[in-house]
Amino acid sequence: MKIGLIDVDGHRNKKTGMVFPNIALMKVSNYYKQLGHEVEHAEFGYYDKLYISKLFNFTPEIDKPLITSNEIHKGGTGYDIQKRLPLEIEVCDPDYLIYPDCDFSVQFFSRGCIRNCSFCVVREKEGYITPVKPMNLNPNGTHIEVLDNNFFANPEWKSSIDYLLKENQKVNLHGVDVRIMDEEQAYYLNKLKHYKQIHIAWDFPKIDLVPQITEMTKHIKPYKIMCYVLIGFNSTPEEDLYRVEKLRELGVSPFIMPFNKAEVYQKRFARWVNHKAIFNTVKWSEYR
Numbered sequence: 001m002k003i004g005l006i007d008v009d010g011h012r013n014k015k016t017g018m019v020f021p022n023i024a025l026m027k028v029s030n031y032y033k034q035l036g037h038e039v040e041h042a043e044f045g046y047y048d049k050l051y052i053s054k055l056f057n058f059t060p061e062i063d064k065p066l067i068t069s070n071e072i073h074k075g076g077t078g079y080d081i082q083k084r085l086p087l088e089i090e091v092c093d094p095d096y097l098i099y100p101d102c103d104f105s106v107q108f109f110s111r112g113c114i115r116n117c118s119f120c121v122v123r124e125k126e127g128y129i130t131p132v133k134p135m136n137l138n139p140n141g142t143h144i145e146v147l148d149n150n151f152f153a154n155p156e157w158k159s160s161i162d163y164l165l166k167e168n169q170k171v172n173l174h175g176v177d178v179r180i181m182d183e184e185q186a187y188y189l190n191k192l193k194h195y196k197q198i199h200i201a202w203d204f205p206k207i208d209l210v211p212q213i214t215e216m217t218k219h220i221k222p223y224k225i226m227c228y229v230l231i232g233f234n235s236t237p238e239e240d241l242y243r244v245e246k247l248r249e250l251g252v253s254p255f256i257m258p259f260n261k262a263e264v265y266q267k268r269f270a271r272w273v274n275h276k277a278i279f280n281t282v283k284w285s286e287y288r
């Protein structure tokens with residue numbers, strides 16, 4: 001059989017020129033290749049089965065009129081939050097050969113989350129946090145993107161750290177919850193080799209995270225930390241400015257996540273904070 005894959009969100013990163021690999025499609029590829037079938041990114045012609053993945057609601061559909069198939073499988077949060085891969089495909093390791101330019105690995109040690117933030121679909125999609133068995137790494141990978149939603153909330157976080165230290169590659173942890181971070185976790189976080197700044201988040205202005213972030217900076221140098229600040233969802237402009245200025249005082253780099261990118265204030269505030277040359281030289285009162 002000929003199997004076609006379409007990664008609707010798979011646009012090239014403007015800086016790296018690389019496409020972030022789609023794990024579901026890599027598993028589909030591995031599953032069918034093991035059965036002896038031909039698998040490729042669908043561009044043109046007839047496919048016995050076509051798998052289309054879309055992770056984000058806002059990604060526009062891809063128009064590929066030259067592709068035909070009698071069996072189309074659509075999946076991903078962008079189509080249906082409840083839809084799952086069949087178990088026999090889910091348990092497969094990812095096939096990195098369909099992303100030959102990819103020079104990193106993607107990894108999960110847990111799915112789900114302990115929290116249920118009102119703006120986030122993780123709990124609805126993946127449920128409460130559950131440890132999972134790590135997948136094979138990319139043989140051509142030089143660092144690991146760790147995609148856990150809440151790395152340290154995993155009851156087995158220590159064995160995940162052991163795994164990462166043993167692999168001895170740089171890591172990019174996507175979900176570090178500073179609200180639960182204790183001294184031991186901060187110690188081990190600092191032992192990892194980081195690919196980029198460590199990302200934390202201060203989404204709720206009513207929760208004062210200054211003590212936790214201050215504690216974290218006792219173990220990890222503040223310039224190594226970047227803090228996402230959600231605006232336009234449940235905060236006033238004064239609360240947005242307070243969080244950003246507190247982070248500046250602590251030496252931590254703020255990064256604004258506007259809830260509605262089209263709203264003028266949110267767009268402007270995000271531009272002020274996220275363009276560091278502006279943020280470091282111009283006050284908000286002057287910029288706005």
Ligand code: SF4
Nearest residue numbers: 113115116117120149
């Ligand atoms: S902590 Fe992060 S992953 Fe967990 S529910 Fe909140 S936003 Fe989602």
